[in-house]
Amino acid sequence: xxxxxYRIVENARLDARNTFGVQATAPLLVEVADASALPDLFGxxxxxxxxxxxxxxxxxxxFAGDPAGVVLALTAQRIGIRDDDGARAIxxxxxxxxxxxxxxxxxxxxxxxxxxxxxxxxxxxxxxxQNIGAYGVEVCDRIHAVEAFDRPAGAxxxxxxxxxxxxxxxxxxxxxxxxxxxxxxxFALSRTPALKLDYAGIGEELQAMGxxxxxxxxxxxxxxxxxxxxxxxxxxxxxxxGSFFKNPMVAAAVAAGLQAAHPGMPVFRAxxxxxxxxxxxxxxxxxxxxxxxxxxxxxxxxxALVLVNHGHATGAQLLDLARRIAASVRERFGVAIEPEPRIxxxxx
Numbered sequence: 326x327x328x329x330x331y332r333i334v335e336n337a338r339l340d341a342r343n344t345f346g347v348q349a350t351a352p353l354l355v356e357v358a359d360a361s362a363l364p365d366l367f368g369x370x371x372x373x374x375x376x377x378x379x380x381x382x383x384x385x386x387x388f389a390g391d392p393a394g395v396v397l398a399l400t401a402q403r404i405g406i407r408d409d410d411g412a413r414a415i416x417x418x419x420x421x422x423x424x425x426x427x428x429x430x431x432x433x434x435x436x437x438x439x440x441x442x443x444x445x446x447x448x449x450x451x452x453x454x455q456n457i458g459a460y461g462v463e464v465c466d467r468i469h470a471v472e473a474f475d476r477p478a479g480a481x482x483x484x485x486x487x488x489x490x491x492x493x494x495x496x497x498x499x500x501x502x503x504x505x506x507x508x509x510x511x512f513a514l515s516r517t518p519a520l521k522l523d524y525a526g527i528g529e530e531l532q533a534m535g536x537x538x539x540x541x542x543x544x545x546x547x548x549x550x551x552x553x554x555x556x557x558x559x560x561x562x563x564x565x566x567g568s569f570f571k572n573p574m575v576a577a578a579v580a581a582g583l584q585a586a587h588p589g590m591p592v593f594r595a596x597x598x599x600x601x602x603x604x605x606x607x608x609x610x611x612x613x614x615x616x617x618x619x620x621x622x623x624x625x626x627x628x629a630l631v632l633v634n635h636g637h638a639t640g641a642q643l644l645d646l647a648r649r650i651a652a653s654v655r656e657r658f659g660v661a662i663e664p665e666p667r668i669x670x671x672x673x
Contacts, residue, residue: 330362331355339396343383344446345632346564347640349669351378351396358400360420360508363474363481377476378669379506381448382423384566385455389640390670399450399508404430407511415469416512420450424457432543436514438467440546441521444553446560446567450507454498455665456491460549461524465491469513473498473505481508493596494571494665502667518542526552556628564634565625569647570605570662577601583658587611605654605662606630612653622646644671 337354340346355366367377376394380386401419404427408415414436418427424447428439441462451457452464453471468486475482482505490497498505520542522528530548531540540548558565572593575583580592580601593602609615609629616626621638623646625631632643651662664673 330359331357331366337396339380339383339388339392342380342398343386343388344560344564344566345383345387345634345638345640345643346560347388347634347638347643349388349640350391352391352393353395354398355395356398356400360399360401360474360506363506363508364479367476368479376503377506379450379502381420381451382446384446384560385451385665386667386669387566387640387643387664388669389644392669397506399448399506406434412517413513413515416514417509418449418512419509420448420507422449423447424449424452428546431512431514432546435516437516437518437520437542438512438514439464440542441524441527441549443546443549449510453489453491453496453507453510454502456494456496456499458494459553460527461521463491463493465489465496467512467514469511471498471507471511472509473507476504476506493574493602499667520545557631558625558627558633563625564636564638565631566666568605568628568630568665569632570609570630570651571665572605573603573608573660573662574600575603575660583660587658603660608654608658608660608662609650612650612657614650614653617646619646624650640670644668648673 334354337351339349339351377397378392379397399420401421404418404422406414407417416431424445425443427449428443431439441460442457442464445457445459453468457464465486471484471489473482498507527548530552534548536544557567574595577599584590584592591604591607595602606629614624615629617624621635622642623633623635625633632647647664654660654662
């Protein structure tokens, strides 16, 4: 069934809609070209209690089984400037816009702020849900507002950034995934660069590019793109969802004890003076997992945080590998690491 605003497909394969490339089938796939159709869609075309999974680029989930209910794909691609005083602009992008496409669009319009987040896979709609971050910047630092459809209320709502309960790889929308469907995001960006260059690797990459002095925002984005391409496998060539595990947060005293027991362990300041962030990649690497392979389920040779599908791994096999990795880290270091992607069809 289809209308100008949406199209419904029964028994839709999702292999090409997730970057792990694992097999999964949706009983119903609904491609929504116009978010204004959501009230009608949920009010008439689908039962009120029908589970719904919103699928963007499929880059931050693992299908360990088939999804129950309906899979929604928002496909609108509009980007525009809503307000511009010459120094600062508010950019609004539909949820279906590719994230990297948005970054390039803003840079092309002379706007700064998203350059450190270049080449992150996925869509604009997924960005606030996961509170994506890279190279010293989290997207919550740039978000002005989030527009969403409140499914139980049957109404559209708008959240200021301060009301989104953002935290490290967390948000209001992630904590209540059955309620809100993100439809668009607004970003507050500047025409005056305030570049974030202190994250490890960016300065060195800029030097390797022959850039002396203060770089321009597009040059910072290019440096980030080069680093990411060198460190992370291309999902088009080797199925993966980027970093699979979140960096664990521990008390400062715990971190000090771990550093004393394991010299060389990287430790970073977190959100407050009493909390520290550990490197999940370092912990996993120390347990010997980098480059490990069980059949077609494995860990990337270039980065210990990245689980990969060498061809025909199932989501269940990748989840089993992830659980064994986490168990080994807990056994050796006494630290729990948790998955960053959402797991569909199973519990962590």
